[in-house]
Amino acid sequence: xxxxxxxxxxxxxxxxxxxxxxxxxxxxxxxxxxxxxxxxxxxxxxxxxxxxxxxxxxxxxxxxxxxxxxxxxxxxxxxxxxxxxxxxxxxxxx
Numbered sequence: 678x679x680x681x682x683x684x685x686x687x688x689x690x691x692x693x694x695x696x697x698x699x700x701x702x703x704x705x706x707x708x709x710x711x712x713x714x715x716x717x718x719x720x721x722x723x724x725x726x727x728x729x730x731x732x733x734x735x736x737x738x739x740x741x742x743x744x745x746x747x748x749x750x751x752x753x754x755x756x757x758x759x760x761x762x763x764x765x766x767x768x769x770x771x
Contacts, residue, residue: 724732
């Protein structure tokens with residue numbers, strides 16, 4: 678009877694070792710797949726999400742600055758037009 682428990686212990690040890698090896702292989706395969714996916718995506722000329730968010734914020738600020746500048750130009754053009762009109766109109770009393 679002492680042989681039987683020893684065989685079961687040996688089988689449990691082999692199974693534990695196999696499980697450990699499979700876990701290591703799984704992690705290694707996962708790392709290889711992640712590296713391959715990263716390599717493939719970098720070849721597709723895609724941007725990462727954090728880079729996209731930075732550029733989106735920059736574009737938003739640029740649009741706001743452009744709108745402010747367009748408004749400022751419109752006000753300046755109106756002032757120039759008013760000044761030109763006052764210079765070309767006859768002065769009353771002369």
